[in-house]
Amino acid sequence: MRPPLQRYRNILDFALSSLLRRKGRNLALISVYTLVVFVIASLVFFVQALKHEAHELLVQAPDMVVQRMVAGRHDPVPLAQVEAIRSIRGVDEVQPRLWGYYYDPVFGGNLTVLATEDAALAPDAIWIGEGVARSMRVKEGDLIPLRGYDGQSTLFSIQKVLPETSELVSSDLVLMAPKDVRALFHFPEGLATDLAIQAGNPRELPTIAAKIVELYPDSRPILKSEILRTYEAVFDWRGGLMVVVLGSAVLSFIIFAWDKATGLSAEERKEIGVLKSLGWESADVLLLKFWEGTVISVTAFLTGVLLAYAHVFFFSASLFEHALKGWSVLFPHFRLSPALDGYQLTVLFFLTVLPYTAATLVPSWRAATVDPDAAMRS
Template identity: 65%
Template sequence: MNRSLQRHLNILDFALSSLWRRKGKNLALLAVYTLIIFIIASIVFFTQALKREADLVLQDAPDLVVQRMVAGRHDPIPVSYGTGIAAIRGVSEVTPRFWGYYYDPVTGANFTLVASDDQELKPEAISIGSGVARTSRISIGDFLPLKDIKGSPVLFSVQKIFPSSSELVAADLIQLRQEDFQRLFDFPAGRATDLAVSAGNPAELETIAAKIVHDFPDTRPILKSEMIRTYDSVFDWRSGMVLVVLAVAVLSFIIFAWDKATGLSAEEKKEIGILKSIGWETTDVLLLKSWEGIVISLSAFLFGVSLGYLHVFFFSASLFEHALKGWSVLYPEFKLTPVIDPYLICLLFLLSVGPYVAATVVPSWLAATVDPDAAMRS
């Protein structure tokens, strides 16, 4: 066998024996390190999968949504604006959208009500998302009472339940006829919640949006790319809770790498002194400490990444569930499409294994350059 390889194997054998001698401490270290990598990997997998899902699902969203703003707030838009917008060159279709929210005092859940011109939907009948069916414990043929603006209950019969595979967009949806929607909320005639605009050529959307703002200064156009980008920014590593959890994980990593870097125990120093006095070179000691660092960090990285994947894609990120649910009563149950981004995994590898090995080697190098006699006596 190659002499250099044999040397590495011998030193690795020694490093493993040395780690095993202090197995209590090292197993605890491995567990903490694995936990940190597991949390970071779970966040990476979860946010990547959600971003990709939003990107794919929202490809069919309206090209442009036009809202009316009054005193900085979203206000119903006159349907007549649609005629002016439809006249803009490049606009192929303008459809008013009628939608709103309904707080259900019985279950405490918030539903999203969407009016549509679906001819299959009978008057006072609704199609509901699986989340609504689950929360209200109703199925096809049952009735769901919704209070109208005067407080009188209106009974809607459940005609259809959207497939559970659509929960990511429709868990809380209630689809009803437009006249039922207007009657329920006494929605002002000639107004819509907002306008969905389709353009023949997506490249013209920016120009169309600018023209809409010019012609209707009280409106705010939202491009499809902005809708998709919203989810990119929600699940970006710089945002909200993702940043908090990441910061906690990274800080704990720094603390425990700092603990390693700020010095060796007296026992470890003595061990280095003995090794040097029996003829080990400084490079041998450094190799030994590097292998110790690699064994711990590589094992933690591999365990942590695999556990993170299982947590997110097999157990639906159940540890994050409470943070995501917040106060909501109605929570979508969905399975995410697994995404493994090699770039992020490599980055995680470099940021976790590299600093730890460096934090192990540097103090050992300092100890290994001291006179063996002094090291043993210290």
């Protein structure tokens, strides 16, 4: 091995044995450091995964949704409007959608019931999302009763559990035939929940929306871009809220780490003096302290990030899902699909590892640049 490389290795070896000498202090430091990285990384992963889910959701969303408003509230849309809207120039397709929410008192969650015309759906059968299957503990072929508007239960057989591409999209979904949706909710014939519109050219959407409002003044067109903006705002706001709450924890850590890292004990100062008297240069002492700081901060960073990954993607961010998922009590529990952003991880790395490493170097630099005899006497 070439001498410069061997020098790095020798000093790294000594840094590791130095860390082991102060096991208690360093373990306490790594624990607190890991906790802070864990909390911040959980937050980053969570918000990122939610955004990913929202993106998945919007990929499948129509270009525009048209609702009808009565007294400022969402009301069913007459199917008679479908042909009139389809005749507007630029509209490719108008699909009336029939859907609603079904509250299940047994497992305490809301299901989204959606009508589908899919020919593969058998009569009196339903397709359900992964979250519904998990919450109700049912599988394909089982029968489940759903309580209708009149209190009467209807049995449906589960034909399929929907695949898990994005659980936020499909987790709480129950797909059934239109006639079953109307029967379950007593939804009148001739009406739909809303209309899904596809346009050939997305740039024409604002014009199409204006024409729809002109045609039906009680309608409310919602563009895909508006939904996207709303989701972004909601997720960013929730993430921001947590950042404010966590701010105090991070600040406490910074004070703690600064105190631990910048305060050299008398013994450490004396050791630096001894090393210098034995022929160590100031640069060698700084390299030693750099390795010590790096080992602590990288260990804490990697452990914190791995724990956060497990926490968010295997345990559904159970520690702060109520703050982040919002109306989680209404949804069946869902698992997030892993979505990592290299940029955010890099920023997290530089925000947590660099300040600590720098904080360890400052006092060592001061101690390492004085004469070895002065360091030994201090």
